[in-house]
Amino acid sequence: MSKLKVIIAGAGLGGLCLAQILRRADVEVEIFESDSGPWDRPQGYRLHIDRDGVNALREVLPANLYRLFEATAMRPLPFTTIVDTTLKELRRIPSGGHDRTPRHWLADGGPEHINVNRATLRHILLTGLQDFCRFGARMLRYETDAEGVTAVFADGSTARGDILVGADGIRSAVRRQRLPEARIMDTGVRAIYGRIPIEKARHHLPEHVLADVFTVASDDRRLPRAGAGDFSDPSGRRF
Numbered sequence: 001m002s003k004l005k006v007i008i009a010g011a012g013l014g015g016l017c018l019a020q021i022l023r024r025a026d027v028e029v030e031i032f033e034s035d036s037g038p039w040d041r042p043q044g045y046r047l048h049i050d051r052d053g054v055n056a057l058r059e060v061l062p063a064n065l066y067r068l069f070e071a072t073a074m075r076p077l078p079f080t081t082i083v084d085t086t087l088k089e090l091r092r093i094p095s096g097g098h099d100r101t102p103r104h105w106l107a108d109g110g111p112e113h114i115n116v117n118r119a120t121l122r123h124i125l126l127t128g129l130q131d132f133c134r135f136g137a138r139m140l141r142y143e144t145d146a147e148g149v150t151a152v153f154a155d156g157s158t159a160r161g162d163i164l165v166g167a168d169g170i171r172s173a174v175r176r177q178r179l180p181e182a183r184i185m186d187t188g189v190r191a192i193y194g195r196i197p198i199e200k201a202r203h204h205l206p207e208h209v210l211a212d213v214f215t216v217a218s219d220d221r222r223l224p225r226a227g228a229g230d231f232s233d234p235s236g237r238r239f
């Protein structure tokens with residue numbers, strides 16, 4: 001019997017996670033990503049991963065890659081701090097586990113919160129999959145028949161598999177075809193992210209605020225204006 005082959009549209013965090021676990025289960029997998037390379041587009045810089053996410057990565061990743069994930073992550077303090085527009089601290093809210101108790105570590109020794117650089121995590125997830133991941137492959141549509149599915153790409157090429165997974169993000173071409181009635185709703189909310197050198201941040205904010213899971217600056221309308229974060233490695237080394 002021939003092996004099941006899964007084709008995945010999108011080498012973002014979801015598509016790569018799935019590919020990692022499928023490879024470990026000895027399922028044939030091929031990933032198609034519209035970016036021309038893994039560093040083609042800065043996909044944001046900071047990601048908070050909660051207990052469920054950490055546990056999922058522990059299950060999905062081979063042990064050496066999971067260790068790398070932990071080693072490249074920050075263990076934030078388990079709080080979210082609200083500051084005003086002059087950066088004066090207003091409130092510090094525990095952002096602990098599901099019971100909201102602030103803590104760093106789970107009973108099994110795993111981390112409760114982790115902040116990572118999104119591009120670093122993507123790179124870790126891509127490790128070992130390079131030979132199965134085609135960049136510069138924007139999927140346009142798919143066709144199904146009794147034997148499986150054919151994905152059609154913008155350059156005219158095609159790929160064949162038993163199953164197609166749409167992990168191609170918010171503007172998914174797979175979803176557009178499979179579930180045309182599922183629409184994206186614009187909530188009207190806009191976020192502007194930026195980065196400043198850590199020395200400047202330390203000058204303006206108390207040290208503990210910089211190490212929190214999230215720090216949000218808000219004006220009287222209580223609109224979040226900014227986030228802060230990733231400034232130490234698991235050994236406590238600051239950078």
Ligand SMILES: Cc1cc2nc3c(=O)[nH]c(=O)nc-3n(C[C@H](O)[C@H](O)[C@H](O)COP(=O)(O)OP(=O)(O)OC[C@H]3O[C@@H](n4cnc5c(N)ncnc54)[C@H](O)[C@@H]3O)c2cc1C
Pocket residue numbers: 009010011012013014015032033034035044046047048049053137138139140167168169170171172173191
């Ligand atoms: C500002 C911001 C902050 C966030 N912060 C957090 C956080 O702190 N913690 C958290 O857990 N989540 C956070 N999220 C949510 C998180 O980013 C998403 O849930 C996650 O990225 C979804 O992963 P994905 O793989 O489904 O999609 P994506 O990461 O969007 O990946 C989709 C991939 O598909 C590719 N693609 C798109 N179209 C095609 C096509 N037609 N053919 C081939 N490839 C295609 C894209 O180039 C991309 O690489 C945040 C989101 C935003 C916008």
